[in-house]
Amino acid sequence: MLAGYVLTKLNSTEWRRAKVFGNIWQGGAQTVSTSFWGLVYDLLPETGLFASVEIEKIVKSLQRQGLIARDEHGLVQLTAKGASAQAEYVTTHYVPEHLSINQSYDVKFFQELFLLANQTISELAYSNAQFYPYQIDLRAQWQLKNWLKGHSREVLIKQWYLELQTWLATLPNADAQLFTQMLFGHDVTNALFSELPVPTTWDEFDWQVWQLDHLAALMTHSLQSDSLIKSLMTLAQRALLSNSAEQSVTLWQQLQSVNQVAQGRRIKPNTVREHILQAAILQRWSANEIELLIPASEQKVLADLYGDAEITTWDFKAYAGGKDPRYFTYFRLYQLLQLATKRGAIDVRV
Numbered sequence: 509m510l511a512g513y514v515l516t517k518l519n520s521t522e523w524r525r526a527k528v529f530g531n532i533w534q535g536g537a538q539t540v541s542t543s544f545w546g547l548v549y550d551l552l553p554e555t556g557l558f559a560s561v562e563i564e565k566i567v568k569s570l571q572r573q574g575l576i577a578r579d580e581h582g583l584v585q586l587t588a589k590g591a592s593a594q595a596e597y598v599t600t601h602y603v604p605e606h607l608s609i610n611q612s613y614d615v616k617f618f619q620e621l622f623l624l625a626n627q628t629i630s631e632l633a634y635s636n637a638q639f640y641p642y643q644i645d646l647r648a649q650w651q652l653k654n655w656l657k658g659h660s661r662e663v664l665i666k667q668w669y670l671e672l673q674t675w676l677a678t679l680p681n682a683d684a685q686l687f688t689q690m691l692f693g694h695d696v697t698n699a700l701f702s703e704l705p706v707p708t709t710w711d712e713f714d715w716q717v718w719q720l721d722h723l724a725a726l727m728t729h730s731l732q733s734d735s736l737i738k739s740l741m742t743l744a745q746r747a748l749l750s751n752s753a754e755q756s757v758t759l760w761q762q763l764q765s766v767n768q769v770a771q772g773r774r775i776k777p778n779t780v781r782e783h784i785l786q787a788a789i790l791q792r793w794s795a796n797e798i799e800l801l802i803p804a805s806e807q808k809v810l811a812d813l814y815g816d817a818e819i820t821t822w823d824f825k826a827y828a829g830g831k832d833p834r835y836f837t838y839f840r841l842y843q844l845l846q847l848a849t850k851r852g853a854i855d856v857r858v
Contacts, residue, residue, distance in 0.1 A: 509601065509713050510558065511566045515575065515586065515594040516603060517549060522820055523583035524549060530563030532556075537750070540782050543789045544840065548820065548847065552790070553607040557616060557720060600709035604721035606728060611746070611790070615724050618744035620644040621652050622723060623691070625740060626668070628656060630693025633665045642692070651743050659736065667736050675729050683722065690719055748790040749783070756783035766834075781837045788844055795848040802841050810842045819843045 518524055528545045531538060535556025538546070546552045567584060570576045575590035586594060609615065624642045631639045641649075656664065676684040686706070689699040701712050730737040749757065752775075759769045760780065770777040788798055799807075814822050822843065828835035 509597075509711050510561060511569055512593070512597040512601060513713065513717075514563075514566055514570065515590060515597055517551065518576065518584060518586045518590070518594070520586040520588070520591050522818070523579060523585050524820075525582070526563055526567045526584050527582070530561055533558040533561045533563075535559060540785045540789070540840075543786060544843070547789050547844075553610050554604075555610060556614065557607075557610065600707070602710065602714040602718045602721070604717055604724075606721050606725040609724050609728050609731075610720075612748070613727060613741055614744045614746055615720050615727065617648065618727060618741060619720065619723050620648055621655075621740055621743055622737075624649070624652055625656070626672075626691055627693050628652075629664050629668045630696070632661060634694045636694060639694075648743075655740060655743060658739075664736070671730070671735050671737055675726055678729070679722075686718070687722055749787055753783035753786050756780045757787045760784060778833045781834065785837060785840055785844075788841065793844075793848070795845055798841055798845045798848055802838050802845065806835075806838045807842065810839070814842075819846055 514526075514529065517529060525545055528542055528549065529551060531542045532546045532551045532555050538555075543552070546555075567576070567578070570590070571578055571584075573589075574587055575593050576584045577587050578584050607615065620642075621644070624644055627639070627642050631637075644652075659667075676687060679687065682705070686704065689704055692698040701715055704715065706715065706718075726737065727741055730741065747754075752773075756769055756773065756775075756779070759772065760766065760783075764772070766777050766780045766784075769780045773780075784801075787793070788801075802810075810827060813827055822839075824836060824839050827839055
């Protein structure tokens with residue numbers, strides 16, 4: 509029930525950009541604006557998880573039901589009826605808790621690798637070379653095949669089993685049993701949704717989210733020590749920035765000015781500024797790192813203008829409408845500074 513899940517991303521006191529939800533859930537290249545609002549809405553951990561979502565259709569449906577209001581700019585917020593529906597959804601459906609690692613590792617891609625790896629190792633344990641493999645992308649198959657070749661048969665069988673058993677032992681029994689229901693291997697098939705011991709209020713979307721969330725929990729757990737699963741995760745590691753943005757930020761961090769980077773790379777200075785903003789957002793730079801980028805004089809002007817107001821209500825024109833583009837960079841960085849200060853230094857580079 510993706511429409512119900514959308515309600516969990518809204519509130520009744522703040523207008524939000526629903527289009528941002530769709531852009532992030534579909535993954536792919538993101539603008540600085542999408543990344544920024546995704547950070548504000550705590551949506552970045554869900555990048556690429558629901559690629560087929562049609563957010564406009566969902567918004568219209570929720571509006572027809574009186575669950576959300578929509579202003580002339582297309583921003584949405586919960587109505588009183590929507591707030592009640594949100595509370596009911598949270599108590600009757602699954603809401604994820606462990607997805608932060610999806611910013612650094614592609615959990616959906618890891619899911620494919622993990623399931624095929626588990627099937628292959630299970631068949632290997634029974635010396636069965638003839639089996640119909642779980643179908644995943646050909647490139648992913650090639651990557652997994654090379655990964656398997658990098659470990660001995662004995663290590664794969666014993667270590668994989670030990671790591672899964674160790675992690676499953678940390679879960680409540682019901683969750684551990686449910687996790688095993690999605691696995692398959694030698695003479696073992698994964699359970700149909702109708703066969704799962706889940707709450708009667710759940711639908712297949714809940715099961716999809718539950719699987720992704722618990723795989724994310726497994727990945728987070730596996731990072732704590734060297735392990736087979738940790739090494740498998742390297743195949744699903746994300747590049748937080750594009751190659752172009754990486755180049756710009758690297759040169760700029762070598763104490764080149766924005767203009768010097770732009771001239772050397774033959775791109776616009778404003779593009780370099782966007783690359784720096786993307787790095788600050790996606791790499792979650794600390795408050796101290798961000799503060800150094802804003803001239804003290806501009807910080808004072810911004811502080812006097814916006815004070816303690818919620819950053820979603822700030823109007824750029826009040827600060828520097830029509831001025832040089834670098835002032836918008838200061839504006840956005842100051843918003844990030846307030847957000848980082850409020851939330852603490854959050855580092856997703858696990």
